[in-house]
Amino acid sequence: MSFEWMKRDVPVITDVSKSEFLDVIYQKRNPAVLRGVDIGPCVEKWTAEYLASQGGDREVKIHVSPGAKMDFINKNYAYRSLQFCELIHRCSKEIQDDFFFQKDELYYLRSLGDDPRKGIADVKAQFPSLADDLKIPDFFNQDQFFSSVFRVGSANLQLWTHYDVMDNILMQVRGHKRVILFSPRDANHLYLTGDKSAVMDLDNPDFEKYPDLKLATPYHCLLEPGDVLFIPALWFHNVVSLDFSVAVNVFWRHLDISCYDNKDTYGNKDPVAASKALQIIQRGVKSLEDLPDEYRDFYGRRLVREIEKKTYLVDDKR
């Protein structure tokens, strides 16, 4: 018997004003595709040729993957460096003359700041010759700004399902993308390792291995050039580039600055209070190791119940 996975569409909302975004969409904290927002002349200008000639020759760190699905568990990709212009050339074609591993390898850039270890990405600062082409919608206050990240990838490349801790607008500049999102409330159904889901194939999921995935609701959308996807903090997302893809995403803080880890570079370190709680729980679980199995099971269940009772939102409490 085949299982029909319940899918939903992310709503597409056209010509949304700043106040509609802030008063309605942002308040709901659900993802939305915003179509018709002015993100500047980049949508017309950023062809591969233009980006290669204007984007400069700075070295960028990239993921190189032999297959379309980057798999963080089996680490089927490697980190390498290329000049930005060379990266653009390679991403925009499917068979390479120069390559690291194989002719049909795929590339993915997630830009970093000037100091690759602790520099927070800011596209306009790192690619000044492209800065005027991009208009970041003024949906948030400047003091909430965290980073802006260049995302350039080969056709077909898929980025694993993960969450980030900042609010996000993903501006699709060139190419099309299929994005699948899951609510933070589906966290227990996604087989998480840290911020990533172990389920790699969402098109043909292995429900025998991941039976609880059936309980999750995937939200689908197809991004076109010029579209802006609002991804609220903690919403899981899985992204496939359908063709050569150029995007910029902006992370901004939803919570007060004091809630975030001040060593976060990528916008994905859990808020301070949450990582503290996770550490305490890990210590608590370790302390149960001193007990025989059936006692550990019993106190483990009590712990889970206590956490559910005290933290879950009312409609999810059992």
Ligand SMILES: O=C(O)CCC(=O)C(=O)O
């Ligand atoms: O579009 C992509 O390549 C990935 C987007 C993403 O993960 C993000 O904006 O947080």
Ligand SMILES: [Fe+2]
């Ligand atoms: Fe992300």
